[in-house]
Amino acid sequence: MAGKANGRKARNGRNGAGEITMSDIARHAGVSPMTVSRALSDPPSVSDKMRRKVDAAVRQFGYLPNRIAGSLSSKRSNVIGLVVPSIRNSLYAAMIHAISDVARANGLHLMIVNAGHGLEEEEALVSALLAQRVCGLVLHNTAHSKRLRELLARTDIPVVETGNLPGKPIDMAVSYSNFDAARAMTGHLGRLGYKRIGFVTLPLRDNDRSRERRRGYFAALKELGLPADPGLVLEAPGGFAEGADALVRLVQTHPDIDACFFAGDVLAVGALFECQRRGWAVPGRIAIASFDDLDLLRHTVPTVTTLRIPRQDIGRRSAELLVNRLRGASPQKVRIDVGFEIVQREST
């Protein structure tokens, strides 16, 4: 008799195996579940007495609110999705770190995926992140498949692109201009007096950043009045050995080369080490310039001239833009150019 009547309410009672719920806490604190919810998510809205009761029960049971349920109910998740070409690359690591810090300070979590370097892959991964209902996205890539652009256009979550300054940002962009940076460094080398400037680029396929850098290189040569020799441009996957190899090939095919600009820092360091091995003076025999201010470049012998890209700032500001939007800032297209800086060191 009572059995049946209790049956309905029993589901709020302790259920042998299930997790501790807000109702459990509420019951033990002698308040309603709503009060528990408020006490945890917006303490000032609850009286001291109630809050104390709730806090005590929460501590007693080691209660951890179920954010999945919370997200479903409130239609707000507290997870930011992040798509980078490679978690392994320390450049991205600096950016991820900065994003992570801002996110944490705002109670957000990070879901990070490796895009590899394919457009379809990126599309699939972003879809998966959207299915997880991330509340914001940071994409390093700025070249996207048509379907991905459509997909993102339909969602109303904030999106920041960070790898390049795109002509048409999907939503917001925080970056520097790869074109300007490569142009500036090439120009810098020209102004230092170098006449035969080689260029080693990272893979160009599906990568607008690499392509922009190469474009910048050629633009600068033109401005310097130097001939554009396609033989002075080499494409190489990023790696120490590949940088060394590229340098050697350039020197062999173009013995008159007097400087080389590497579009990736690891390539440049690999080349520098090769020079050390061969006893080539840097910059005596050949000058070496790099892209991205790896800490390492400040400590090699000689130290290496490079472009300082404020990767951390990019991460921090991207995250801040997301946070602001999540806090209700009106969705306006933002396009922040964080700029770059040429760091002249011993190698040029």
Added chain:
Amino acid sequence: MAGKANGRKARNGRNGAGEITMSDIARHAGVSPMTVSRALSDPPSVSDKMRRKVDAAVRQFGYLPNRIAGSLSSKRSNVIGLVVPSIRNSLYAAMIHAISDVARANGLHLMIVNAGHGLEEEEALVSALLAQRVCGLVLHNTAHSKRLRELLARTDIPVVETGNLPGKPIDMAVSYSNFDAARAMTGHLGRLGYKRIGFVTLPLRDNDRSRERRRGYFAALKELGLPADPGLVLEAPGGFAEGADALVRLVQTHPDIDACFFAGDVLAVGALFECQRRGWAVPGRIAIASFDDLDLLRHTVPTVTTLRIPRQDIGRRSAELLVNRLRGASPQKVRIDVGFEIVQREST
């Protein structure tokens, strides 16, 4: 009249602002929501005809299932939590990358947090991950606060510790022995004939890995019959400049030092560069050994003797253990020693 009757069902109808739901897809495909659910999560359980109808509707609307709702309902999330001391460090990056690959292949996502190096911080972060109801955890740290151990003991999700081989794993462990590794390298240096072997350690506070390495160093000295001189041991935060500085200080205070073992690769490289700057022959004036086989160490001049720790394997196997458990493998304490390898190169 019909108005009222429809009122009840209307909530399944298109609702102006809300997201596209499974019911919407079901209605347009002319099947029940359950069939849509099954068609998406377990295709073989649904007839071809039904599946085709569902797939068509899904594509037509660009439907992305709401995994938050799915997770709540099924009490299973598809997110793995990962706690590392620093996302920025490339060692962890290699491990993260491997975990990420395995996770992706199994439809899992990664939530990564920076623990910094404090025990309380780790506790708070893990709590947050548990609140997100991650389905598994990878912790790099093996020193935990008492409360964290209790917290993890109460949950029934699989946990893998990876930074060291702990005496009492919380659940599973995949690692190498920091003690054995440091002992082996120190022994190796002794067997090469070095008599005054310095040791530069990373910060020891709250870090059992560093402490184990130092313990290994002293154990080896004892085995070699060499005196343990506390003055030959220095503690330094990881960094190129710090490595250089430590080396210089050791050489100044102990001019008879003939080898130095750095418990962090960046420290070792910083020291090597300092030698290049000062024109000290390596290993002529002083031999340098490192911990962890950064790619860089294979390319410097001279190349650097180091310990190869299979970071990627650690990541891969950790993830695989988690996946197996999520697939239903019985929870047995696993403790995998992935070992290490001494890589003898030019610097010693």
Added chain:
DNA sequence: GCCCGTTCTGGTATCGCTACCAACCTATAG
């Protein structure tokens, strides 16, 4: 002491999906 505006608190109805069970087919055997 009474009225009304504030502040707090609690009940109810979802959020979008999946687990579970019941109902329904179709096919094969008896």
Added chain:
DNA sequence: CTATAGGTTGGTAGCGATACCAGAACGGGC
């Protein structure tokens, strides 16, 4: 032609939280 098994399909009832509104408690002014 019916009975039974096997494979599909659909209805119902939550998962654990929050939004929204209504009601209760409180406090001050006349």
